[in-house]
Amino acid sequence: MDNREKLLEIKDLKKHFKIDRSNVLKAVDGISFDIFKGETFGLVGESGCGKSTAGRTIMRLYEATAGEVNFHGENVHAKKSKKELKQFNQRMQMIFQDPYASLNPRMTVKDIIAEGIDIHGLVNTKKERTERVNQLLETVGLNTEHGNRYPHEFSGGQRQRIGIARALAVNPDFIVADEPISALDVSIQAQVVNLLKRLQKEHGLTYLFIAHDLSMVKHISDRVGVMYLGSMAEIATSDELYAEPLHPYTQALLSAIPLADPEVERSRERIIVEGDVPSPINPPSGCRFRTRCPFATDICAQAVPEFKEHKKGHWVACHLYDEKYKDNFPAAQK
Amino acid sequence: MKKLLEVKDLSVSFDTFAGEVKAIRGVTFDLDKNETLAIVGESGSGKSVTAQSLMRLIPMPPGKFTGGSIHFEGEDLTQKSEKQMESIRGQEISMIFQDPMTSLNPTMTVGKQIAEGLIKHQNMSKKAAHDRGIELLKLVGIPNPEARIKQYPHQYSGGMRQRAMIAIALACNPKILIADEPTTALDVTIQAQILDLMRELQEKTGTAIILITHDLGVVANAASRVAVMYGGKIVETGNVDEIFYNPKHPYTWGLLGSMPKLDNEDEELQAIPGSPPDLLDPPKGCPFVTRCPYAMKVCENHMPEYTELSDTQKTACWLLDERAPKVDPPESAKVGGSKVHG
Numbered sequence: 277m278d279n280r281e282k283l284l285e286i287k288d289l290k291k292h293f294k295i296d297r298s299n300v301l302k303a304v305d306g307i308s309f310d311i312f313k314g315e316t317f318g319l320v321g322e323s324g325c326g327k328s329t330a331g332r333t334i335m336r337l338y339e340a341t342a343g344e345v346n347f348h349g350e351n352v353h354a355k356k357s358k359k360e361l362k363q364f365n366q367r368m369q370m371i372f373q374d375p376y377a378s379l380n381p382r383m384t385v386k387d388i389i390a391e392g393i394d395i396h397g398l399v400n401t402k403k404e405r406t407e408r409v410n411q412l413l414e415t416v417g418l419n420t421e422h423g424n425r426y427p428h429e430f431s432g433g434q435r436q437r438i439g440i441a442r443a444l445a446v447n448p449d450f451i452v453a454d455e456p457i458s459a460l461d462v463s464i465q466a467q468v469v470n471l472l473k474r475l476q477k478e479h480g481l482t483y484l485f486i487a488h489d490l491s492m493v494k495h496i497s498d499r500v501g502v503m504y505l506g507s508m509a510e511i512a513t514s515d516e517l518y519a520e521p522l523h524p525y526t527q528a529l530l531s532a533i534p535l536a537d538p539e540v541e542r543s544r545e546r547i548i549v550e551g552d553v554p555s556p557i558n559p560p561s562g563c564r565f566r567t568r569c570p571f572a573t574d575i576c577a578q579a580v581p582e583f584k585e586h587k588k589g590h591w592v593a594c595h596l597y598d599e600k601y602k603d604n605f606p607a608a609q610k
Numbered sequence: 611m612k613k614l615l616e617v618k619d620l621s622v623s624f625d626t627f628a629g630e631v632k633a634i635r636g637v638t639f640d641l642d643k644n645e646t647l648a649i650v651g652e653s654g655s656g657k658s659v660t661a662q663s664l665m666r667l668i669p670m671p672p673g674k675f676t677g678g679s680i681h682f683e684g685e686d687l688t689q690k691s692e693k694q695m696e697s698i699r700g701q702e703i704s705m706i707f708q709d710p711m712t713s714l715n716p717t718m719t720v721g722k723q724i725a726e727g728l729i730k731h732q733n734m735s736k737k738a739a740h741d742r743g744i745e746l747l748k749l750v751g752i753p754n755p756e757a758r759i760k761q762y763p764h765q766y767s768g769g770m771r772q773r774a775m776i777a778i779a780l781a782c783n784p785k786i787l788i789a790d791e792p793t794t795a796l797d798v799t800i801q802a803q804i805l806d807l808m809r810e811l812q813e814k815t816g817t818a819i820i821l822i823t824h825d826l827g828v829v830a831n832a833a834s835r836v837a838v839m840y841g842g843k844i845v846e847t848g849n850v851d852e853i854f855y856n857p858k859h860p861y862t863w864g865l866l867g868s869m870p871k872l873d874n875e876d877e878e879l880q881a882i883p884g885s886p887p888d889l890l891d892p893p894k895g896c897p898f899v900t901r902c903p904y905a906m907k908v909c910e911n912h913m914p915e916y917t918e919l920s921d922t923q924k925t926a927c928w929l930l931d932e933r934a935p936k937v938d939p940p941e942s943a944k945v946g947g948s949k950v951h952g
Contacts, residue, residue, distance in 0.1 A: 322797035323768075431885050432653075461652035462824055466868035466881035473878070488797065491827075495870035495879065532802040534827030536869050537945050538850045541831045548806065549799050552767040 284311040289343035303329040305506035318497030369443035373455035375435030379427040386423035433464035620678035651839035708791035710771035721759035769800035841897025848923030867942035880942035
């Protein structure tokens with residue numbers, strides 16, 4: 277894994293939103309991770325954990341409050357001129373969650389898809405433009421005559437295909453997919469996920485796949501990061517994360533997914549975490565999960581756990597795995 | 611023995627500018643005490659319309675019953691007047707909705723919303739209703755109910771709002787609780803809490819639950835019986851084990867196959883190609899015919915009858931006809947794999 281080329285390097289990224297004079301919402305509060313070329317990095321967490329904000333800040337749809345995002349070795353947030361930004365935008369694209377809200381209802385599908393092509397001047401003649409759009413429509417499994425229609429004439433799954441075609445139009449290296457399948461029906465979700473996987477193979481794309489559906493994330497991702505309340509709790513390869521989750525939050529999250537197998541469901545012991553996610557405006561001191569964590573002790577309120585590599589490629593931010601605090605958890609079974 | 615609820619051949623249509631949308635077309639099922647019946651299907655399959663018809667919540671017009679009956683404790687709900695329905699809604703049959711933010715009244719305290727039904731249906735005094743409200747909030751696991759009862763919905767978190775909705779729905783001890791995607795808007799850890807709560811409450815009160823969902827995980831977790839809907843019809847029904855371990859309808863196979871499984875790797879998901887039928891002009895035969903990999907000539911023009919596979923399992927598919935070729939379900943539709951079913 278170490279010899280794989282880093283496409284994206286995120287270092288201590290922070291995004292804070294000012295709510296009013298005295299309150300700051302720390303949506304993303306210091307996360308660091310790398311995304312390797314050609315992989316799919318899944319980002320999971322519950323609503324309000326900052327996963328979408330993280331995705332948008334990486335894309336520079338939001339200006340970062342602090343930290344760095346290095347894309348191909350260049351800091352995304354240091355770029356200033358319009359020209360530089362335009363170049364960068366072409367290489368990084370986004371697929372949005374809501375296929376109803378993210379397509380302009382007054383534009384034809386053809387113009388929606390070609391917008392990026394026009395902006396970046398990727399074609400010279402009208403004929404070329406049409407050809408390129410038609411080719412993209414076919415790539416995502418739509419008919420060429422669909423190009424002249426408007427978004428309202430399409431179903432949710434088809435619209436998401438249009439969104440994917442739009443993202444592909446400018447030949448990006450990296451795509452942030454923010455809950456691309458959450459709004460779709462189960463049978464359609466599978467179609468879109470299969471399409472994304474096929475395109476990745478054909479075009480050598482790298483994905484940041486943001487979702488709350490852990491089983492789908494496991495299916496599509498090579499590595500997965502689990503976020504909780506603006507910070508990263510754990511990162512591992514998807515197989516390892518599901519086989520051996522370290523962070524108590526990851527354990528609870530995995531155990532909460534209902535599986536489509538009645539017998540397993542009947543016999544399963546669940547770790548049910550109590551209560552709700554605290555407010556990110558005034559998060560708990562120390563470890564942010566401590567208010568709901570079954571293992572929490574005093575130390576969790578006092579010290580913020582470091583995000584450390586516990587095993588090769590498996591990172592976790594929890595005092596349970598810190599030698600220093602071994603004596604603080606006499607009862608913990610791990 | 612009469613069942614608590616018997617729905618027979620129920621059909622509901624909507625008049626729209628484009629024509630008549632036949633949302634459900636001949637739906638038959640029943641429900642007994644202590645049971646949880648899950649109705650699964652995609653958007654537009656008619657599952658929510660079915661649920662709303664039971665409560666007579668479909669606005670008429672544009673909606674209309676075009677056939678069938680809903681017998682609740684022996685009486686046909688389709689024949690009741692609006693006035694008579696008012697004494698059934700909330701009292702005998704109640705409902706919890708998908709989005710707890712939009713289905714609670716933002717201008718009323720939670721306590722008042724719980725008391726509403728108690729005062730109307732059970733002639734409780736305000737004081738008694740308030741006390742019962744506190745009891746109910748405690749029952750659904752809301753901490754500090756004495757203070758919480760005076761608060762407004764916006765002061766609650768998503769999970770707590772759903773708990774409050776359940777408290778409102780259960781206030782008058784209904785015989786049937788209809789839960790329309792009760793956990794879809796919630797996070798998984800909260801979803802697990804709410805599903806546990808519903809199970810616990812059912813054990814205590816014996817309420818029959820109709821659970822409308824598209825999440826097969828939730829079905830496996832919570833249901834005792836399942837009805838799979840597609841294109842306005844129930845294509846397969848059975849107890850939860852039969853549906854998961856011995857499904858016979860290709861659509862059920864498709865649904866099970868398109869779910870990613872946590873324990874197997876790198877397999878392509880078995881997507882169901884195409885999209886659901888247009889209910890303005892539903893197919894003459896089986897609604898699944900255009901997406902079914904096993905479709906035959908007969909499927910196009912003739913709706914298959916139900917084949918009874920056991921006392922509980924019924925499937926409407928021509929493949930089960932003795933003249934049809936024998937087809938085995940695809941690997942992807944197999945759940946668990948530890949058990950062999952005949």
